[in-house]
Amino acid sequence: xxxxxxxxxxxxxxxxxxxWGEKYDGVHTTDWASIIEHPNGVDFAMLKxxxxxxxxxxxxxxxxxxxxxxxx
Amino acid sequence: MADVIKVxxxxxxxxxxxxxxxxxxxxxxxxxxxxITDQSxxxxxxxxxxxxxxxxxxxxTSFIIVAGNDGTLAAIPPTSTAxxxxxxxTISGTLNVGETLTATAGTTSGVPTPTRVLQxxxxxxxxxxxxxxxxxxxxxxxxxxxxxxxxxxVAQTEENILGTATANSVSTTQIxxxxxxxxxxxTGAAAAYSLRKLSLxxxxxxxxxxxxxxxxxxxxxxxxxxxxxxxxxxxxxxGTDGFxxxxxxxxGNGVDxxxxxxxxxxxxxxxxxxxxxxxxxxxxxxxxxxxxVTSSNFIAITxxxxxxxxxxxxxxxxxxxxxxxxATASSQGFKYGMSGGAxxxxxxxxxxxxxxxxxxxTINQELHSLITTSSTTTLNINAAGQALSVSSGRQIGNNxxxxxxxxxxxGGGFFNGxxxxxxxxxxxxxxxxxGIEININDFYNIY
Numbered sequence: 001x002x003x004x005x006x007x008x009x010x011x012x013x014x015x016x017x018x019x020w021g022e023k024y025d026g027v028h029t030t031d032w033a034s035i036i037e038h039p040n041g042v043d044f045a046m047l048k049x050x051x052x053x054x055x056x057x058x059x060x061x062x063x064x065x066x067x068x069x070x071x072x
Numbered sequence: 073m074a075d076v077i078k079v080x081x082x083x084x085x086x087x088x089x090x091x092x093x094x095x096x097x098x099x100x101x102x103x104x105x106x107x108i109t110d111q112s113x114x115x116x117x118x119x120x121x122x123x124x125x126x127x128x129x130x131x132x133t134s135f136i137i138v139a140g141n142d143g144t145l146a147a148i149p150p151t152s153t154a155x156x157x158x159x160x161x162t163i164s165g166t167l168n169v170g171e172t173l174t175a176t177a178g179t180t181s182g183v184p185t186p187t188r189v190l191q192x193x194x195x196x197x198x199x200x201x202x203x204x205x206x207x208x209x210x211x212x213x214x215x216x217x218x219x220x221x222x223x224x225x226v227a228q229t230e231e232n233i234l235g236t237a238t239a240n241s242v243s244t245t246q247i248x249x250x251x252x253x254x255x256x257x258x259t260g261a262a263a264a265y266s267l268r269k270l271s272l273x274x275x276x277x278x279x280x281x282x283x284x285x286x287x288x289x290x291x292x293x294x295x296x297x298x299x300x301x302x303x304x305x306x307x308x309x310x311g312t313d314g315f316x317x318x319x320x321x322x323x324g325n326g327v328d329x330x331x332x333x334x335x336x337x338x339x340x341x342x343x344x345x346x347x348x349x350x351x352x353x354x355x356x357x358x359x360x361x362x363x364x365v366t367s368s369n370f371i372a373i374t375x376x377x378x379x380x381x382x383x384x385x386x387x388x389x390x391x392x393x394x395x396x397x398x399a400t401a402s403s404q405g406f407k408y409g410m411s412g413g414a415x416x417x418x419x420x421x422x423x424x425x426x427x428x429x430x431x432x433x434t435i436n437q438e439l440h441s442l443i444t445t446s447s448t449t450t451l452n453i454n455a456a457g458q459a460l461s462v463s464s465g466r467q468i469g470n471n472x473x474x475x476x477x478x479x480x481x482x483g484g485g486f487f488n489g490x491x492x493x494x495x496x497x498x499x500x501x502x503x504x505x506x507g508i509e510i511n512i513n514d515f516y517n518i519y
Contacts, residue, residue, distance in 0.1 A: 029333070047361050049335065064389075
């Protein structure tokens with residue numbers, strides 16, 4: 001499951017929410033997930049954590065259009 | 073036995089000298105006649121004119137004054153004797169790189185008790201050219217890589233105030249390669265990741281694991297038999313999941329692979345149990361977000377020999393990349409895994425892609441031995457040669473990216489499967505390929 005947004009800051013905030021909640025050690029683990037940028041430059045996505053929700057659009061998987069170089 | 077007593081000149085009257093002990097209560101014992109003006113003359117005089125000069129201390133103890141082999145005078149018991157080694161020192165142990173030899177000193181005599189020094193030595197032929205091995209002065213010696221094909225002996229030196237004696241052990245026979253661990257036997261790996269110990273020289277752990285219950289981390293090492301310490305792993309991750317934050321490089325090059333993003337860390341413990349493939353621990357990549365990345369770039373413009381023990385859990389979606397570096401035309405990297413057409417595939421990116429593909433990828437646990445040079449590209453799966461789509465070879469190109477394990481460096485292509493061992497040589501290891509495959513299969517029983 002992924003959250004998507006056209007506002008990158010929404011996903012940065014979601015990452016911070018998980019990091020604070022999980023109390024990662026900041027050394028071996030610093031973040032919950034990376035922001036994935038769609039090649040269209042407009043859409044962004046982040047892996048959803050099972051225990052944390054956000055008021056963002058939730059999708060099941062990222063389609064092949066997110067990784068255009070994967071065709072090889 | 074009386075202690076050795078140092079003697080110094082205390083009265084510089086010509087032709088007459090008074091000596092004094094350096095210990096409490098020794099006092100002044102008497103005079104020695106001769107042309108004596110300083111400490112050096114005293115030593116010369118005793119050496120030439122009055123060797124073993126007898127004196128009696130105020131408490132009635134008899135001594136002799138001698139010029140010792142350290143260039144000073146000493147008062148020692150009259151029964152003193154120079155060191156002697158009556159039997160040769162011996163060496164025991166297995167004569168393979170990575171094994172430890174033990175020296176047993178020869179029988180010695182001498183009063184005062186001689187001081188012993190052992191020095192391990194190396195020779196190219198076992199007869200001549202013996203050279204001290206730097207720092208090897210203990211009773212044990214760990215045979216290192218540069219001892220392979222050489223000969224070893226130990227020199228025993230005994231020394232007291234009256235002299236020095238030296239005896240050499242018989243030479244060993246020629247030191248053989250390591251019989252056990254892969255990297256000791258097939259040296260020169262650029263990076264090596266495994267859940268078993270690959271080198272006796274490597275003293276670090278296998279992984280750092282984060283447990284899901286509280287996100288604490290712990291480093292997990294090996295048992296004495298070289299296997300992963302799964303007891304410690306499962307104790308630390310009791311009842312929860314464990315994720316790999318660092319997979320240590322055992323090559324000695326320090327190219328550890330790590331992942332600081334929690335959602336991207338591959339799993340090794342599920343609900344308190346170590347994840348296994350064919351009864352051996354494995355690192356599981358989820359095909360969605362997992363990957364680990366090396367700490368630096370170490371593959372550029374080179375032949376490449378890659379040995380990876382992997383198992384796919386699902387063959388969809390495709391493609392899935394087990395390892396990659398750069399992996400875009402502009403970065404001139406490479407990737408290896410399952411292609412979009414479900415084939416085992418190496419792609420090297422130059423100005424145009426070079427793709428070497430094999431038959432259909434299987435889900436099975438398999439050992440893939442991939443070697444690519446400027447002249448040939450070969451792939452053996454479970455030690456059996458595969459027909460590739462190319463007849464020529466290609467070196468890995470120039471790029472500055474680290475190695476990514478578990479996905480395409482540049483984006484997706486997530487690997488949905490398990491890795492147990494990944495050994496990389498930036499060289500053509502064709503001549504060692506069979507031996508490396510045997511070593512891996514002996515441990516994992518793949519085929």
